[in-house]
Amino acid sequence: AVANEAGAPAKPGEGKVTQPVERKGMIDTQPPRGTRDFPPEDMRLRNWLFGEFAAVSTAFGFEQFDAPVLESEELFVRKAGEEITEQLYNFEDKGGRRVALRPELTPSLARLVLQRGKQLPLPAKWFAIGQCWRYERMTRGRRREHYQWNMDIVGVPGVEAEAELLAAIVMFFQRVGLTAADVGIKVSNRKVLQSVLTQYGVPPESFAKVCVIVDKLDKLPREKVEEELRALGVAASTIDGVLGALQLRDLEALAALLGPESEAVAELRKLWELAAGYGFQDWLVFDPSVVRGLAYYTGTVFEARDRAGQLRAICGGGRYDKLLATFGATDNTPMAGFGFGDAVIVELLKERGLLPAPGHRVDDVVVPLDGALRPAAAGIATALRRGGRSVDLVLEAKKMKWAFKHAEKLGAARLVLVGTSEWERGAVVVKDLAKFEQKEMPVAELTAGAAPPPAA
Ligand SMILES: OCc1cccc(Br)n1
Numbered sequence: 001a002v003a004n005e006a007g008a009p010a011k012p013g014e015g016k017v018t019q020p021v022e023r024k025g026m027i028d029t030q031p032p033r034g035t036r037d038f039p040p041e042d043m044r045l046r047n048w049l050f051g052e053f054a055a056v057s058t059a060f061g062f063e064q065f066d067a068p069v070l071e072s073e074e075l076f077v078r079k080a081g082e083e084i085t086e087q088l089y090n091f092e093d094k095g096g097r098r099v100a101l102r103p104e105l106t107p108s109l110a111r112l113v114l115q116r117g118k119q120l121p122l123p124a125k126w127f128a129i130g131q132c133w134r135y136e137r138m139t140r141g142r143r144r145e146h147y148q149w150n151m152d153i154v155g156v157p158g159v160e161a162e163a164e165l166l167a168a169i170v171m172f173f174q175r176v177g178l179t180a181a182d183v184g185i186k187v188s189n190r191k192v193l194q195s196v197l198t199q200y201g202v203p204p205e206s207f208a209k210v211c212v213i214v215d216k217l218d219k220l221p222r223e224k225v226e227e228e229l230r231a232l233g234v235a236a237s238t239i240d241g242v243l244g245a246l247q248l249r250d251l252e253a254l255a256a257l258l259g260p261e262s263e264a265v266a267e268l269r270k271l272w273e274l275a276a277g278y279g280f281q282d283w284l285v286f287d288p289s290v291v292r293g294l295a296y297y298t299g300t301v302f303e304a305r306d307r308a309g310q311l312r313a314i315c316g317g318g319r320y321d322k323l324l325a326t327f328g329a330t331d332n333t334p335m336a337g338f339g340f341g342d343a344v345i346v347e348l349l350k351e352r353g354l355l356p357a358p359g360h361r362v363d364d365v366v367v368p369l370d371g372a373l374r375p376a377a378a379g380i381a382t383a384l385r386r387g388g389r390s391v392d393l394v395l396e397a398k399k400m401k402w403a404f405k406h407a408e409k410l411g412a413a414r415l416v417l418v419g420t421s422e423w424e425r426g427a428v429v430v431k432d433l434a435k436f437e438q439k440e441m442p443v444a445e446l447t448a449g450a451a452p453p454p455a456a
Helices: 040-059 106-119 160-175 190-199 204-218 222-231 236-245 251-258 263-278 344-351 371-386 400-409 420-424
Strands: 070-072 089-092 098-101 124-133 145-154 183-189 284-286 300-306 315-319 335-341 364-368 391-393 414-418 427-432 437-442
Touching: 040 124, 040 145, 040 160, 040 344, 070 106, 106 124, 106 145, 106 335, 145 160, 160 183, 160 263, 160 300, 160 315, 160 335, 183 190, 183 263, 190 204, 190 236, 190 251, 190 263, 204 222, 204 236, 222 236, 251 263, 263 284, 263 300, 335 344, 364 371, 364 400, 371 391, 371 414, 371 420, 400 414, 414 420, 420 427
Parallel strands: 183 284, 364 391, 364 414
Antiparallel strands: 070 098, 089 098, 124 145, 145 335, 183 300, 300 315, 315 335, 414 427, 427 437
């Protein structure tokens, strides 16, 4: 810890960095609790995964945005008892401001939409890939950060938006080699729960809290859920009615329960019809027990799970038409979106043997065989780089044998040797490491593809 003047460990907020204490031994080289490093071999996998996220988002015509990881705490203070807000990574900064590391991206999106107001052409289709945080007591040893891919559609009231979002999720799964036999997407609609609660006379203001509690059904024993509902004032008979509705497993039974005028039934039927058009109906499972744990969902909700049910949700999302109103907006703007974390998907791909192992490789290794030729070698490397090649320029005096092994280790296609006698003839030696051929080549030929240097 950094000591303050008195030499005592600095207390939170007193973190003034003064004279570094005399260090006894090595610093702790591990990252902070609950966080991960991404050394190159892990960063290559992360770049591959994020590349797939971005490729799908682009295929759907979405634009990328980002916002600070640090947000005002007020963006996330909600009174619905959600785990995500109870584990907020929040603190007071040195200016006395209440701030938080974002636990999700949706509130930041809402803030940007409000910031733009009428200037934002609708519908807006935005995506982001951002690090999100939670502060969980390490008793459960779970991570405190993850990266989340979000896609959101602003300004489309119909389930056409949700169908497009589900199509993007399915395209991602297909791109990485998963099938509808591996993954199912459970779909429901919070209006199911809303209708049942209304039938039992539960006041609308309890709706969000009831959803957050009912969402715990697949994590907590039923009696614990019933206890939390009772504490909310939900009568035992209502709980039986609610839990009974959540056991339904087809739309016809739901229509029988909620009646032919039910909005939930109409929206779900429309969604299935659109899914058939896209061709991903096989991925969908109607499951009214899906409510999701975020208070602000108002309509469709969905989550993707491995069909074996061994893992936590791969991704989840839904419609949240009233979020802007909770931030003070006067008119409601329809919004729908999903969040897709970077952890469960990697576990699933690893289990299925679908995880790529992208290696580090370069196109060319350039090595001067004499120190006097180092400027020449640098010029060749620059020309090759301008021509789009990735080039490892050997920076120290090395023998050919070492350079050869180094080029092999880097998976290089060519080893370019800059030697005195060849250089005098305006040439270099190029070893093709795939064909095991070697030939002398004029520098002009080797660097022919190079773009001219930028105009001075
Ligand atoms: O999905 C909940 C969540 C939020 C922030 C960080 C982590 Br790890 N997990």
